[in-house]
Amino acid sequence: MKLLQLPTDDQYNEDRIRDLKFLLEQPSFQELRPCPGCNKLCPCSTSPICTCMCRPDCDHAKSFLSSEGENYPIDDKIVTLVFGLNCLRVCTPY
Numbered sequence: 001m002k003l004l005q006l007p008t009d010d011q012y013n014e015d016r017i018r019d020l021k022f023l024l025e026q027p028s029f030q031e032l033r034p035c036p037g038c039n040k041l042c043p044c045s046t047s048p049i050c051t052c053m054c055r056p057d058c059d060h061a062k063s064f065l066s067s068e069g070e071n072y073p074i075d076d077k078i079v080t081l082v083f084g085l086n087c088l089r090v091c092t093p094y
Contacts, residue, residue: 026089029054034086035064056083067094 042050056079063069065082074082085093
Protein backbone atom coordinates (compact mmCIF):
# COMPACT_ATOMS: atom_id res chain seq x y z
CA MET A 1 0.00 0.00 0.00
CA LYS A 2 1.23 3.47 -0.83
CA LEU A 3 0.19 6.40 1.35
CA LEU A 4 -0.83 9.66 -0.24
CA GLN A 5 1.80 12.35 0.07
CA LEU A 6 0.13 15.63 0.96
CA PRO A 7 1.45 18.86 -0.54
CA THR A 8 3.60 20.91 1.80
CA ASP A 9 3.40 24.28 0.08
CA ASP A 10 2.29 27.38 1.96
CA GLN A 11 -1.04 27.77 0.12
CA TYR A 12 -2.06 24.21 0.97
CA ASN A 13 -1.20 24.77 4.64
CA GLU A 14 -3.14 28.04 4.71
CA ASP A 15 -6.15 26.28 3.19
CA ARG A 16 -6.01 23.53 5.82
CA ILE A 17 -5.82 26.09 8.63
CA ARG A 18 -8.76 28.02 7.15
CA ASP A 19 -10.82 24.83 6.88
CA LEU A 20 -10.02 23.84 10.46
CA LYS A 21 -10.97 27.30 11.73
CA PHE A 22 -14.27 27.04 9.86
CA LEU A 23 -14.95 23.65 11.48
CA LEU A 24 -14.17 25.01 14.95
CA GLU A 25 -16.49 27.98 14.44
CA GLN A 26 -19.54 25.75 13.96
CA PRO A 27 -22.02 25.73 16.85
CA SER A 28 -22.04 22.63 19.00
CA PHE A 29 -25.17 20.52 19.42
CA GLN A 30 -25.56 22.22 22.79
CA GLU A 31 -25.82 25.59 21.03
CA LEU A 32 -27.95 24.65 18.02
CA ARG A 33 -30.09 21.56 17.45
CA PRO A 34 -28.44 19.21 14.96
CA CYS A 35 -31.69 17.74 13.65
CA PRO A 36 -32.97 19.79 10.71
CA GLY A 37 -36.49 21.01 11.25
CA CYS A 38 -36.73 19.88 14.86
CA ASN A 39 -39.28 22.01 16.64
CA LYS A 40 -40.18 19.72 19.53
CA LEU A 41 -40.86 21.65 22.69
CA CYS A 42 -38.30 21.10 25.41
CA PRO A 43 -39.73 19.77 28.69
CA CYS A 44 -37.51 22.06 30.78
CA SER A 45 -38.57 25.35 29.21
CA THR A 46 -41.18 24.52 26.55
CA SER A 47 -38.82 26.21 24.11
CA PRO A 48 -38.55 24.92 20.52
CA ILE A 49 -34.85 25.90 20.41
CA CYS A 50 -33.56 24.59 23.76
CA THR A 51 -30.96 21.86 23.20
CA CYS A 52 -30.90 20.18 26.61
CA MET A 53 -32.62 17.05 25.29
CA CYS A 54 -30.67 16.80 22.01
CA ARG A 55 -28.94 13.45 21.74
CA PRO A 56 -28.89 10.51 19.33
CA ASP A 57 -31.30 8.46 21.42
CA CYS A 58 -34.03 11.12 21.25
CA ASP A 59 -37.32 9.54 20.16
CA HIS A 60 -37.51 11.93 17.21
CA ALA A 61 -33.87 11.91 16.01
CA LYS A 62 -34.31 8.99 13.61
CA SER A 63 -37.05 10.84 11.75
CA PHE A 64 -35.66 14.37 11.89
CA LEU A 65 -32.18 13.29 10.74
CA SER A 66 -33.61 11.59 7.66
CA SER A 67 -34.54 13.47 4.48
CA GLU A 68 -37.69 11.31 4.35
CA GLY A 69 -38.19 10.65 8.04
CA GLU A 70 -41.81 9.59 7.95
CA ASN A 71 -41.16 6.79 5.47
CA TYR A 72 -37.45 6.12 5.98
CA PRO A 73 -36.18 6.93 9.48
CA ILE A 74 -32.47 6.47 10.19
CA ASP A 75 -31.60 2.91 11.19
CA ASP A 76 -30.95 2.34 14.91
CA LYS A 77 -27.44 1.08 14.18
CA ILE A 78 -26.25 4.30 12.54
CA VAL A 79 -28.34 7.04 14.16
CA THR A 80 -25.45 7.94 16.50
CA LEU A 81 -23.09 8.32 13.52
CA VAL A 82 -25.58 10.44 11.55
CA PHE A 83 -26.25 12.58 14.63
CA GLY A 84 -22.50 13.13 15.05
CA LEU A 85 -22.02 14.09 11.40
CA ASN A 86 -24.91 16.54 11.62
CA CYS A 87 -23.32 18.06 14.72
CA LEU A 88 -20.26 18.95 12.61
CA ARG A 89 -22.51 21.02 10.32
CA VAL A 90 -20.06 20.78 7.43
CA CYS A 91 -21.05 17.49 5.78
CA THR A 92 -24.69 16.52 5.60
CA PRO A 93 -25.07 12.74 5.41
CA TYR A 94 -27.26 11.31 2.65
